[in-house]
Amino acid sequence: MPVSLRHRLLWWLLLPLAAVVCASGMMSYRTAQTTADLMQDNALVSSARIIGEDIDWEDGDVSVQIPPAALELFESEERDNVFYRVETGGHRLLSGTPDLPFPRKPSHVPTPYDTTLADGRSVRAVAYVRDLYDSGRTEQVTVIVAKTEASRDALIGQLLRPHLFGEVLTLLLAMLFVYLGLTFELRPLMQLKDDVAGRNPSQLEPIRADRLHFELRPIVDAINQCVARMREQATVQRQFISDAAHQLRTPLTLIDAQIQFARQRNTADAPLVEALAGMQRSSRRMSRLTDKLLLLAQAESATPSAVRGCVDLVAVIASVLEELIVFAQSRHIDLGAELDDALYVSGDETLTTALVTNLVDNALRYTQPGGCVTVVARRSETAVRLQVIDNGPGIPAHARARVFERFYRVSNGTEGTGLGLAIVREIAHRQGGSISLDAGEGGVGLIASVDLRLGRAGPASGPFDVDSRRAA
Numbered sequence: 001m002p003v004s005l006r007h008r009l010l011w012w013l014l015l016p017l018a019a020v021v022c023a024s025g026m027m028s029y030r031t032a033q034t035t036a037d038l039m040q041d042n043a044l045v046s047s048a049r050i051i052g053e054d055i056d057w058e059d060g061d062v063s064v065q066i067p068p069a070a071l072e073l074f075e076s077e078e079r080d081n082v083f084y085r086v087e088t089g090g091h092r093l094l095s096g097t098p099d100l101p102f103p104r105k106p107s108h109v110p111t112p113y114d115t116t117l118a119d120g121r122s123v124r125a126v127a128y129v130r131d132l133y134d135s136g137r138t139e140q141v142t143v144i145v146a147k148t149e150a151s152r153d154a155l156i157g158q159l160l161r162p163h164l165f166g167e168v169l170t171l172l173l174a175m176l177f178v179y180l181g182l183t184f185e186l187r188p189l190m191q192l193k194d195d196v197a198g199r200n201p202s203q204l205e206p207i208r209a210d211r212l213h214f215e216l217r218p219i220v221d222a223i224n225q226c227v228a229r230m231r232e233q234a235t236v237q238r239q240f241i242s243d244a245a246h247q248l249r250t251p252l253t254l255i256d257a258q259i260q261f262a263r264q265r266n267t268a269d270a271p272l273v274e275a276l277a278g279m280q281r282s283s284r285r286m287s288r289l290t291d292k293l294l295l296l297a298q299a300e301s302a303t304p305s306a307v308r309g310c311v312d313l314v315a316v317i318a319s320v321l322e323e324l325i326v327f328a329q330s331r332h333i334d335l336g337a338e339l340d341d342a343l344y345v346s347g348d349e350t351l352t353t354a355l356v357t358n359l360v361d362n363a364l365r366y367t368q369p370g371g372c373v374t375v376v377a378r379r380s381e382t383a384v385r386l387q388v389i390d391n392g393p394g395i396p397a398h399a400r401a402r403v404f405e406r407f408y409r410v411s412n413g414t415e416g417t418g419l420g421l422a423i424v425r426e427i428a429h430r431q432g433g434s435i436s437l438d439a440g441e442g443g444v445g446l447i448a449s450v451d452l453r454l455g456r457a458g459p460a461s462g463p464f465d466v467d468s469r470r471a472a
């Protein structure tokens, strides 16, 4: 699976942030614990002192009354168990639980310590020793107060909750903003991706870097340098094909003229005449191929500014029909047109003429004698749709995409170069249009539809049909 830059950046930011939040959470826990311990120990010390204060001599002996205030200190919702033990130096229990353990070193200063009762419950305890004097006698009394720790644990929770809430909220907000920020900031990169991905192979203009982040510019510059080299390479190649085709034209014309001359001179030798006729067919075929190659090279090298002119499509169609009418008649095909008035498309006139010529030529060439070919051009809000409709054999659905490939031909029975539709598509794309092939009505024949952009000078006029120039 490809690595997502957004996820990687998110991890880079969120992992350290989560670590910081964890560390801060731990510190908050320690602080809450210390505070709760301090409060618990203070309460235990206070309780122990209150009890200690109430130890007194009674009839020459030490005795204690446990004041309720000493135990009320620990009242809480958690209902902790409180234990106490008051014992004389001679280990005489004055009051309380006898199994409450002593600290390691009882002292006159109240000492908090952790301990465990006989039944296994752990408690926090405070012990202190008080000296009692009476008529020269001294008695040491140890007071121990202990309690279970439920209220202390609850206090830790109470102290910690707002901190944890704040920290989790910070983390969530950070995640949200980082995610939003990355989505927002990565948009130019996504646009760059769309720009590069959406290009057709012949579109070799540099990528615009002005809306991009400073950090992305070097990448775009590198891509643009690469594009420039590719463009240079493509130009050199196209120029070579164009030059070669051009160079081939003159000798081919000469050969044709020479064969023509030889044919006229040698009418007696039938095999030779046959051979010369074959040679002439080949040379003419080669001549047509050269013309098509030249046209394809021209279409491919057309610059955007060259195809931004305004072409009168009605005039172009008229001239093409005029040119091909003899061919249509020779094949006994009914050639006609249905055109909206005043159709102006954006493009180059020579290329648009080549586009229409190739489509009509195909329709005439592949439709059986007696067939019908109609050129339809209609104007919509934003485009002009040109259709060349015939009732010939059509193109099988599986071959419709492939016929645009160079040199691809469906049947090799007829003469052709396999470049016509490649040229048509190249011109349509260059002029900002598109082409599609569909079967005709009832699956008969072929409809070649080309959508062309409206020319800027196109005057707005309502559509009406002109069934004109019907030939044959």
Ligand SMILES: Nc1ncnc2c1ncn2[C@@H]1O[C@H](COP(=O)(O)OP(=O)(O)O)[C@@H](O)[C@H]1O
Pocket: 358, 362, 363, 364, 366, 367, 390, 392, 393, 394, 395, 403, 408, 409, 410, 411, 415, 416, 417, 418, 419, 420, 421, 422, 446
């Ligand atoms: N109007 C049409 N009717 C039937 N087949 C067609 C039509 N136009 C094109 N084709 C098929 O598409 C193939 C490619 O056409 P094209 O690129 O013009 O090359 P070419 O005409 O030189 O063979 C043709 O060989 C032909 O089989």
Ligand SMILES: [Mg+2]
Pocket: 358, 361, 362, 416, 417, 418, 419, 420, 421
């Ligand atoms: Mg053709």
